[in-house]
Amino acid sequence: MLGNVNLNYRRIGLQAAFWLVMLLLLMSILLNFVNLSNTNQLSAYDDDWNDMSAFRQDIKDMGIQTSSLVSSPLLLADIEDPRNTTYILAGVERDTLSLPQFDSDGFITIAAEDGYSPSEIEAIVEFVDAGGTALVLEDYGFAGSIAQAYGVRYTGYQLYDTTYVQELDYNYVWMCVQATPCGMNGSIIDPETISVHERWSGSNGEGAHPCSLMNGQTMPLEDAGLCAQHWKNGEIQYNATYQLLLNNITALELIPGVDGALNEVSIRAVTSNEATVDVNGDGEIWVGNEQTAETPDLWGQFNLSIEACARKSCDPNEGGRIVFMADGSALINAIYDYEGFNDPENPLYGSNDCVTSNEKCIPENDNRKWAKDFIAEALMSTVPGEEGQPAENAMVIFDESRHPQNALFADSYNTIYFLLVYFTGEGLAMLLLFLVLFITFEAVLIKKRDPEPWRHVFSIIYYGFGDANRYTYYAKTDKIRQVFLSKVRNQNGLSREEFHAMPARELVSLINDPVLAKFAIEPTKYSLEQTVAVVKRIKAWGRT
Amino acid sequence: MWTRKASFTFTGGIALILIGMMIANLQMMILGISFIAFIVVNSWISGHGDVEVQRTLSADNLYKGDDLYVELLVTNRSNRNTQLLEVYDNIPHEMKLRSGLNQMRLNLRPGESARIRYVLRCPLRGHYSIGPVSLRSRNTFNLGVDEMYVDHHSDIVIFPQIKEVEEAFLRSRTPKMYTGATTLRTPGQGSEFYSLREYVPGDPFKNINWKAFARTGELMVNEKCRDAVTDLYILLDSRDIARIGTVLKNPLEMGTVSAASLAAFFLKRRDSVALAIFDDNLSYLPPDTGDKQYFKILSALAGVSPKGAMPLQAVTNSLSGRFSRGSPVFIISSCEGDGTVPAAVRDLVGRGHEVTVLSPSSIDFERLVSRIPRMSYEVLKLERQNRLTTLAGSGAMVIDWMPDMDLSQALMQVRGY
Incomplete structure (x- = not known):
């Protein structure tokens, strides 16, 4: 019973082929989202020179909790305290999974471009509306759709400026976070052109940086808290000048006529007036008064950083804010922690030209100061008496969902997690999931059977049948005649030859029955009743 | 394998977790996780069949x-x-x-x-x-x-069941047949001394008469009389056509019962009984006596199943050379669908065998399971009567065995048509 396993090799072969094809299809889909090469960068959880581990470590040292978001920004909707949360998105290296969803008009769409789906963008916008702070560091990646939600556009073309670091190359550009552009004096930034952060300095009357409010306060370093980067000689000496070093940058534009999700949009940093943009990407700059086929590239002043706030003061208590920067690598370890990168004694991020030959060293910059001030403004406690200290629920979330992972399984995990979030956060997907759950329940109800109770069944019902077709044949007159003649022959002990040679008259006398004799000799037609009568007569014949 | 209950619990657990995530209901998620955990923990406490x-x-x-x-x-x-x-x-x-x-x-x-x-x-x-x-x-x-x-x-x-067969039923036209165990005055396997003869290579040593050797100086061996009086040959028809009828009543079932009963009867009388079963091929048990032969015959009959269409004449042609002269032959067959039966019977009778044809009436077995029109039935019966008459005319004793007839009752009708 149980031991009789008949292997159906054809079926097994078909099954194997089917699942092989399914596996190949699955692999081909997954490989679109799984980057097996070790080229991931801009991750706060990796410590290569192009990752952001130093920034994350500084945040942790500030006493602020950090966490990563590996599936989808849809989870931002579940943040309990957006006011004290900062969402950092650095370098969107890959696109989103294009899955169907409802758009704002209630139609089904498939998000097919620019890194984030409409639902995810909506989640980010709602997070910022709820008082959250967001920092988007991007250049040529897939964060364009987020910027567009705030009326900002990443041009996606490489930008060159005269304010570049000559010791390095033209890809390293200085960005002064101030209203006016800064200029160069030889190989350094001209101090005459350096100004202060327009808002943080308090020069426009509101929105001053909280550390600026502590300026001049005497305190030990331990009490400086989130303003420790301004602590000097036993007191807070707030300085609102920021010269940020950027690498391989692009430009930002305000989209004309588009009202973003936040009303107060301000440009925080611009290039010099001699900056150029390589529109056709040929590595050469050809500019003219007009953009033509011969002079396809652009020149002039371009935006490098834009800030959008709910209120002009950008007070986190009055609404959220989002800052866009035209470079995804502004906070990478090599630039952010340039001292550790350049240190020939103890290079923290591996060997480089600066360490080995004291060439191409990353110059001193304010990236760390700016980043810390950004975090300080967003997450400093507003409770009286806790000035300088992080808020109780302060948290920084790094968006790792668009960074390829080193390990295949980590990436697969992220993809699965993304799908889980998608199916439990997106309207259409939820509908689909309900349907699948319903069908699954139905399938279990219909298909799943408990093993049948064992019961012995006594069964010997078996019949052997003869050939039913012959019944009509045996009712035919000719067959009856043949049977009758055989009977006559047997009764008289004649051989076939003798019988066949017998004259008709002799046969009639042998039969000795006029009816049967006529039946035997004359091939006339008989009705059913006559045939029945004849058969009865044949049966009785010869008994006497 | 999961039971239906487990499948429901698991699906319900997953559903609760997912719906809990959808509507951000932690309690629902915990309940779902509890369901899953219940299944997981339960799977650790399993029985065994060792x-x-x-x-x-x-x-x-x-x-x-x-x-x-x-x-x-x-x-x-x-x-x-x-x-x-x-x-x-x-x-x-x-x-x-x-x-x-x-x-x-x-x-x-x-x-x-x-x-x-x-x-x-x-x-x-x-x-x-x-x-x-x-x-x-x-x-x-x-x-x-x-x-x-x-x-x-x-x-x-x-x-197969063994039916009681009375000796009186097995009378034949030849009075000396079936007279019981009397010693045949022919050499063979037996217990009684028959004669002395010279040793020939191949004779067993245990048969050497050492006294005669001492007396004459030549190796002499004892020969014994054959014990059995009769070699009885039973030919059982197990062709596919023998399946007609119900599972308990069909020509083959009745044939096995009669073959077993006859074998039991004759072996009890210390006769030798041989059995040939023909279906799609021929299996033959040579004549022998004793319990061992009885067991062999019953085992062979237990395994018989209807198949094939070997004609009777092929059987008799193959075996008649091995039949002892004058020995009785029982043919148990419905005689349907085989035109060689009369010739085969005639041939056996011609060789001096006492042939008895025990023929279960297949048309009457067919009638148990199939509705045969009356007239067709009568004509089929007439044709069968003709066939049996032909066999009787060939010198065989013919028994037309009806389904509701007991074996001993059927044997009583042994007659020449």
């Missing part, structure tokens, strides 16, 4: 219609409890459970044993096998079921 099984039968060979007493001893040879273990002894569906049950639900402690006893009735002859023993273990909350079996088989042979 048991030893021993089956005892009241007999290895039975006659059709007899009862078989079966006892199954199940012992837990593991060092943990079996949990809820269902034990089911697989028995052929041709056997009827007369009393007791062939299954039991047990929970055996380590080393503990349990016995299952039941009685089977065996209404059909044949070779059967009881087993394997199926086991089904369930875990505590009936969430998982594992099925396995112990490959333990007991073979059993069900012989």
Whole structure:
């Protein structure tokens, strides 16, 4: 019973082929989202020179909790305290999974471009509306759709400026976070052109940086808290000048006529007036008064950083804010922690030209100061008496969902997690999931059977049948005649030859029955009743 | 394997988790996780089927219609409890459970044993096998079921029924036939001394008469008289056409019963009996006497199944050379669908054999399962009568055996048509 396993090799072969094809299809889909090469960068959880581990470590040292978001920004909707949360998105290296969803008009769409789906963008916008702070560091990646939600556009073309670091190359550009552009004096930034952060300095009357409010306060370093980067000689000496070093940058534009999700949009940093943009990407700059086929590239002043706030003061208590920067690598370890990168004694991020030959060293910059001030403004406690200290629920979330992972399984995990979030956060997907759950329940109800109770069944019902077709044949007159003649022959002990040679008259006398004799000799037609009568007569014949 | 309950619990757990995530309801998610955890934890507490099984039968060979007493001893040879273990002894569906049950639900402690006893009735002859023993273990909350079996088989042979045959019924036109055990004055296997002859290479040493050797100086051997008086040959028709009728009443079943009964009768009289079964080929048991031959014949008859269409003349042509001169031959056949029967019978009679044709009336067996129009039936019967008359005319004794007729009753009608 149980031991009789008949292997159906054809079926097994078909099954194997089917699942092989399914596996190949699955692999081909997954490989679109799984980057097996070790080229991931801009991750706060990796410590290569192009990752952001130093920034994350500084945040942790500030006493602020950090966490990563590996599936989808849809989870931002579940943040309990957006006011004290900062969402950092650095370098969107890959696109989103294009899955169907409802758009704002209630139609089904498939998000097919620019890194984030409409639902995810909506989640980010709602997070910022709820008082959250967001920092988007991007250049040529897939964060364009987020910027567009705030009326900002990443041009996606490489930008060159005269304010570049000559010791390095033209890809390293200085960005002064101030209203006016800064200029160069030889190989350094001209101090005459350096100004202060327009808002943080308090020069426009509101929105001053909280550390600026502590300026001049005497305190030990331990009490400086989130303003420790301004602590000097036993007191807070707030300085609102920021010269940020950027690498391989692009430009930002305000989209004309588009009202973003936040009303107060301000440009925080611009290039010099001699900056150029390589529109056709040929590595050469050809500019003219007009953009033509011969002079396809652009020149002039371009935006490098834009800030959008709910209120002009950008007070986190009055609404959220989002800052866009035209470079995804502004906070990478090599630039952010340039001292550790350049240190020939103890290079923290591996060997480089600066360490080995004291060439191409990353110059001193304010990236760390700016980043810390950004975090300080967003997450400093507003409770009286806790000035300088992080808020109780302060948290920084790094968006790792668009960074390829080193390990295949980590990436697969992220993809699965993304799908889980998608199916439990997106309207259409939820509908689909309900349907699948319903069908699954139905399938279990219909298909799943408990093993049948064992019961012995006594069964010997078996019949052997003869050939039913012959019944009509045996009712035919000719067959009856043949049977009758055989009977006559047997009764008289004649051989076939003798019988066949017998004259008709002799046969009639042998039969000795006029009816049967006529039946035997004359091939006339008989009705059913006559045939029945004849058969009865044949049966009785010869008994006497 | 998961039960339906487990599948529902699991699906429900997943659904609760997902819906809980959708509507951000932590309690619902916890409930879903609890369901999943319940299944996971429950899967650790499973039973097992590591048991030893021993089956005892009241007999290895039975006659059709007899009862078989079966006892199954199940012992837990593991060092943990079996949990809820269902034990089911697989028995052929041709056997009827007369009393007791062939299954039991047990929970055996380590080393503990349990016995299952039941009685089977065996209404059909044949070779059967009881087993394997199926086991089904369930875990505590009936969430998982594992099925396995112990490959333990007991073979059993069900012989055809033996009907009582009275000697008076087997009278023939030749008065000396079937007279019982008298010593034949011909050399052969036996116990009584017949004569002395010179030794020829190949003679067994135990037959050498050492006294005669001492006296004459030449090796002499003792020859014995043949004990058996008659070599009886039974030819059983097991062609496919013999299946017509019900499973219990068909020409083949009646044929096996009659062959077994005749063999039993003649072997009891110390005659030699040979059996030839022809279906798609011919199987032949040479004549012999004794219990061993009896067992061989019954075993052969137990395994007979209808198949093939070998003509009788092919059988007689093949075997007639081996038949002892003048020995009686029983042909058990419906004589349907074989035009060679008259010629074969004629040939046997011509060789001096006393031929008896025991012919189950296949058209009447067919009538048990099929609605034959009256007139067709009458004509078919007439044709059959003609066929039997022809056989009788060839010198055979013919018995037209009706389905409701007992064997001894049928044998009474031995007659020449």
